[in-house]
Amino acid sequence: MQYFNKEWLLFLDYLKIEKNAAAKTVETYQKDVEHFVKYLANEQISELNTVDYHIVRNYLTILYDNGLTKRSVGRHISTLRSFFKVLVRESVVTSNPFTQINLPKQNYPIPQFLYDEEMEKLLAVNQLDTPLGQRNRALLELLYATGIRVSECVQLKLEDIDLVLQTVLVLGKGSKERYVPFGQFAKDSLEYYIMNGRDQLIGKHSNPNNFLFLNAKGNPVTARGIRVILKKIVQDSGLTIDLHPHKLRHTFATHLLNNGADLRAVQELLGHSQLSSTQIYTHVTKDRLSHVYKNAHPRANK
Known part of the structure; x- marks a missing residue:
């Protein structure tokens, strides 16, 4: 990840050291962050500090337009909320725009079981x-x-x-x-x-x-x-x-x-x-x- 590489490395340290996240979890988080970073690049947004509520809402609209489920969108929100939380803590950004976003209500499927x-x-x-x-x-x-x-x-x-x-x-x-x-x-x-x-x-x-x-x-x-x-x-x-x-x-x-x-x-x-x-x-x-x-x-x- 070349774009915002330093920021990603800070988040990676958090996942591995503090959260002791599994390799597959780290891989999923990385894909979510990379997807968001690609969106920012397409929108010609070069400063994470400029990411606000409206930018985030537009991004989520794109996710839904691409056919992602509520569960997948919720995962993206959780990932990026954690990402910005770490950056706020490390004084890289001043605020976390994802704290203003509610997770979509999930329609959990009924678990199938044997009688x-x-x-x-x-x-x-x-x-x-x-x-x-x-x-x-x-x-x-x-x-x-x-x-x-x-x-x-x-x-x-x-x-x-x-x-x-x-x-x-x-x-x-x-x-x-x-x-x-x-x-x-x-x-x-x-x-x-x-x-x-x-x-x-x-x-x-x-x-x-x-x-x-x-x-x-x-x-x-x-x-x-x-x-x-x-x-x-x-x-x-x-x-x-x-x-x-x-x-x-x-x-x-x-x-x-x-x-x-x-x-x-x-x-x-x-x-x-x-x-x-x-x-x-x-x-x-x-x-x-x-x-x-x-x-x-x-x-x-x-």
């Missing part, structure tokens, strides 16, 4: 006579038991799993670590896979590794590989559903809340930094409560 009976059918798929079958069962049990992201799952090492305490150490977004518990079913499946199937898979590898989940060649399984595994489990179960790792994460959170779990506890288990990220699941529990009320209260229905 209890669907989950039971998936877990009933039993191919424990093969190493890959043992791995698939352990993988499904762990994803459902912990709600971890697929990006977190592929990073798991053997030493991250504590079968005695029944916890897994997860490296989440922004390199933040958290411990997530898992139940007896997941423990049994993991123990059986580690002691049997995994040893057979690693035996085919000339350069052994300590990753938890391996593919047929003994290499660490990838995010794409996990999606393929889940697709196969669905086919073997006889269900006609679309299953992806994040749907299991939604299922984990929904089932916990439906059975009385505290929202903040679920937030911590999911690794959400903001409670608002977890609140997308509350509509599901509200629907369930409404259904229970209508069926249980004597005067709910006329």
Whole structure:
């Protein structure tokens, strides 16, 4: 970034040192700032101090005209608000024009999840006579038991799993670590896979590794590989559903809340930094409560 390069480097230091932002987050922020800087160049604006409310509003209009969603526009606003906040702090500019801009109201999609009976059918798929079958069962049990992201799952090492305490150490977004518990079913499946199937898979590898989940060649399984595994489990179960790792994460959170779990506890288990990220699941529990009320209260229905 040649235009406003010094300003970007200040912001980059803030992201890496103070915020400990992940590489992908930094990359996204950089693209947002570069897009705004390109707009300023096209408008022949050479001083950041001259950027005001009207310039910002015009920029946001262009974003909407280019077909960006409210969510994407909101991300641009958040990025540039942080960018100018750092520049104000470093006395590069005197004011932050993005503080006058409200984030667009989001229409959050309803998270898709599996019902209890669907989950039971998936877990009933039993191919424990093969190493890959043992791995698939352990993988499904762990994803459902912990709600971890697929990006977190592929990073798991053997030493991250504590079968005695029944916890897994997860490296989440922004390199933040958290411990997530898992139940007896997941423990049994993991123990059986580690002691049997995994040893057979690693035996085919000339350069052994300590990753938890391996593919047929003994290499660490990838995010794409996990999606393929889940697709196969669905086919073997006889269900006609679309299953992806994040749907299991939604299922984990929904089932916990439906059975009385505290929202903040679920937030911590999911690794959400903001409670608002977890609140997308509350509509599901509200629907369930409404259904229970209508069926249980004597005067709910006329």
